[in-house]
Structures are given as structure tokens and as C-alpha cells.
Amino acid sequence: MNTVLKCNKMTMRFGGLTAVNEFSVEIPEKEIFGLIGPNGAGKTTVFNMITGNLQPTSGMIYFYDKPIVGLKPYQIVSLGMARTFQNIRLFxxxxxxxxxxxxxxxxxxxxxxxxxxxxxxxxxxxxxxxxxxxxxxxxxxxxxxxxxxxxxxxxxxxxxxxxxxxxxxxPKMLLLDEPAAGMNPQETLSLMYFIEEIREKFDLTVLLIEHDMKFVMSLCKRIAVLDHGVKIAEGKPEEVQKNPDVIRAYLGDINA
Ligand SMILES: Nc1ncnc2c1ncn2[C@@H]1O[C@H](COP(=O)(O)OP(=O)(O)O)[C@@H](O)[C@H]1O
Ligand SMILES: [Mg+2]
Incomplete structure (x- = not known):
């Protein structure tokens, strides 16, 4: 399997705050990969670095083996990476x-x-x-x-x-930032089917941010969990769900 996206020790500091600390991940072709974690964990910041909206403080990002750190967002789009935003941005x-x-x-x-x-x-x-x-x-x-x-x-x-x-x-790869946020359970379910459908139809690799763990469980083959900028777990949803560090991170999050 080809690796589509590879992040190697990606770090983002805002002044004294380390929003993302040495985040690494490899996503193969056609996978739907979930990035989850409590509010403020650094998920959107990971997206912003991958899509060129933020320049990482350090670390490397490869898209189909091509280093993309330093490229402008439109250049990354033209390489075949598209995203949606946590707060929908339409005209x-x-x-x-x-x-x-x-x-x-x-x-x-x-x-x-x-x-x-x-x-x-x-x-x-x-x-x-x-x-x-x-x-x-x-x-x-x-x-x-x-x-x-x-x-x-x-x-x-x-x-x-x-x-x-x-x-x-x-796009070859689609990044979705909390696509189910603000949706009712029925809309959420139909969105899940929809994401699976478009992945098949357009041959996509998908990286999905989600706050709500339940949403990603059935859709993603693997997930990674961010907490305070650090990846605390990665693996199959059913394994990650049982991980004590993950349970602790979510218990501390009143919005989960
Ligand atoms: N542009 C920015 N400048 C300063 N701090 C930021 C910026 N973007 C995000 N942060 C901070 O980084 C942390 C992670 O935020 P974010 O990536 O949006 O989390 P998540 O998407 O997991 O909820 C938060 O503490 C947030 O306030
Ligand atoms: Mg976010």
C-alpha cells in the first residue's frame, strides 16, 4: 500500500503554548483515518499544518513522498489535498x-x-x-x-x-474537520454513509477530525487520539476505546 500522508514529529508552538507536540502519523491509500481528542487538543492545528494554513515550528510532512512544508495552501490543494473547515465556510x-x-x-x-x-x-x-x-x-x-x-x-x-x-x-485526499458537528443523530448517520460512499466513488484517502468518539468508531479503520497536543494512543477503534489514557482524557473533557 502506498503511503499518502506522512507526518514526522510535527510541532506547532504559539508563543509559550505547544499546541501540537511531535505528532507523527502514516496514512495509506484509501484509508479513513480518524483524529480524535477533547476540545483544544490540537486537532485543527494538525490540519492547518498539513494544509499549509500554518507553518509548523518543526517537523516534516510528506504527501505521496513529496515534502510539503513551506508550500502555500493553494499549492497543496493543487497537489490533490482538499479540506473542509470546522466552521463551514461557504459564500x-x-x-x-x-x-x-x-x-x-x-x-x-x-x-x-x-x-x-x-x-x-x-x-x-x-x-x-x-x-x-x-x-x-x-x-x-x-x-x-x-x-x-x-x-x-x-x-x-x-x-x-x-x-x-x-x-x-x-483531490486524492480529503481532510474533514468535525463534519458532524452541529448535526442531529440522523444527519450524522447519513453523513457517515455519505463519507464512505464518496471515498469509494472518488478513490479517496480520508483524514477525519472528530470530537465525538462514537462517530468515528464505525467509520474509521484506525484512529489516533490527541490530548494537550500529544498523541496518547493510536490503533483500531475498539482497542483505543479501552485505553485508560484515552478514557481519562475524555473524562476530563466536560463537553465529550
Ligand atoms: N492561531 C493560533 N494562535 C494561538 N493559539 C492557537 C491558534 N490556533 C490554535 N491555538 C491554540 O492551540 C490549542 C489547540 O487548538 P485546536 O487545534 O483548535 O484544538 P482542537 O481542534 O483539538 O479543538 C488551543 O489551546 C488553541 O487555543
Ligand atoms: Mg478543532
Whole structure:
């Protein structure tokens, strides 16, 4: 199996606070890997370093054996890594379709002149993009709502639009930061099936952050647990769940 993502002793310090301390992980192709831990454990910070939103204080990150520390977020996206955010980030005044179209942004072959002059190349590209975006919306069951404003959708659907936009960048790997946050149990269950479905359909490797341990248990083959920036356990969900350090970390977290 190819290793898709490898983090080697990744550390992030904010002033005196070590948010992530020497975090290492290896994720092979097609795996759904879960990163869990109490609030403030450093999970989002791990994502931000992997996606180039933060430069690690020290450590190495490899994406398909290519070192990616120092690259800009858009460069990492174009290598095939896409993410969603803990707090959904959509253009609320744009339509669902337009939001997904923004995901193709880095792929557009035309320049500003073409756009202004409305050259045939533009229209042709535009048509292809719209077709592809509609296809993506179909696979997230939101084709009927393509013309709705993003702000008009219920929470669960907004999350799916965000995922569709991430898919529009043509990723090999998808990073999801607490995708089930704010969802009711039913929405959460359908999201779980959905993540499994898109992994199959788009041949993805998935790294999933989750606060709620129950959510990752059935979905992930392996999980790692972060507590105060330190990885305290890694392995199969059923093993990790029994780990005394993990139980202690979660008992100390009143929000778990
Ligand atoms: N940009 C930042 N500047 C300073 N401190 C930060 C920053 N981002 C996160 N932190 C701190 O790092 C710690 C880990 O945060 P975060 O990665 O968001 O945790 P999690 O996602 O596990 O809840 C927290 O104490 C948080 O306040
Ligand atoms: Mg977070």
C-alpha cells in the first residue's frame, strides 16, 4: 500500500503554548483515518499544518513522498489535498452551484482577457465546469437545490456543499474537520454513509477530525487520539476505546 500522508514529529508552538507536540502519523491509500481528542487538543492545528494554513515550528510532512512544508495552501490543494473547515465556510450569498464552481478555480484555463471578451474558449470551459459541478451536486444529492442560496440550506446540506466544493478541486485526499458537528443523530448517520460512499466513488484517502468518539468508531479503520497536543494512543477503534489514557482524557473533557 502506498503511503499518502506522512507526518514526522510535527510541532506547532504559539508563543509559550505547544499546541501540537511531535505528532507523527502514516496514512495509506484509501484509508479513513480518524483524529480524535477533547476540545483544544490540537486537532485543527494538525490540519492547518498539513494544509499549509500554518507553518509548523518543526517537523516534516510528506504527501505521496513529496515534502510539503513551506508550500502555500493553494499549492497543496493543487497537489490533490482538499479540506473542509470546522466552521463551514461557504459564500452564503452565492448559489449552491456557484459555491461548487469556486472549487474549480485553480483549474480554469482561461485568463482575464478571455473572460472579458467572452471568447469561445471561455464559454466551452464554463459549460464543462457547470456540467461537472452539477454532477458533483448529484452525487451529494443536492442537484435539485443548485440554484438555492447557500444560506437557504439546512446545516447538513451546507456541509455537503462544502464537501462538493472540496471534491471539485479533484483531490486524492480529503481532510474533514468535525463534519458532524452541529448535526442531529440522523444527519450524522447519513453523513457517515455519505463519507464512505464518496471515498469509494472518488478513490479517496480520508483524514477525519472528530470530537465525538462514537462517530468515528464505525467509520474509521484506525484512529489516533490527541490530548494537550500529544498523541496518547493510536490503533483500531475498539482497542483505543479501552485505553485508560484515552478514557481519562475524555473524562476530563466536560463537553465529550
Ligand atoms: N492561531 C493560533 N494562535 C494561538 N493559539 C492557537 C491558534 N490556533 C490554535 N491555538 C491554540 O492551540 C490549542 C489547540 O487548538 P485546536 O487545534 O483548535 O484544538 P482542537 O481542534 O483539538 O479543538 C488551543 O489551546 C488553541 O487555543
Ligand atoms: Mg478543532
Amino acid at each position: 452564503t450569498n452565492l448559489s449552491v452551484l456557484e459555491n461548487v464552481l469556486t472549487g474549480f478555480h485553480h483549474k480554469l484555463k482561461y485568463n482575464l482577457f478571455d473572460t472579458i471578451l467572452r471568447m469561445p474558449k471561455f464559454s466551452k470551459n464554463e459549460k464543462i465546469m457547470v456540467d461537472m459541478a452539477m454532477e458533483l451536486l448529484e452525487s451529494v444529492n443536492l442537484k435539485d437545490k443548485a440554484d438555492f442560496k447557500a444560506s437557504e440550506l439546512p446545516y447538513g446540506d451546507r456541509r455537503k456543499v462544502e464537501i462538493a466544493r472540496a471534491l471539485a478541486t479533484g
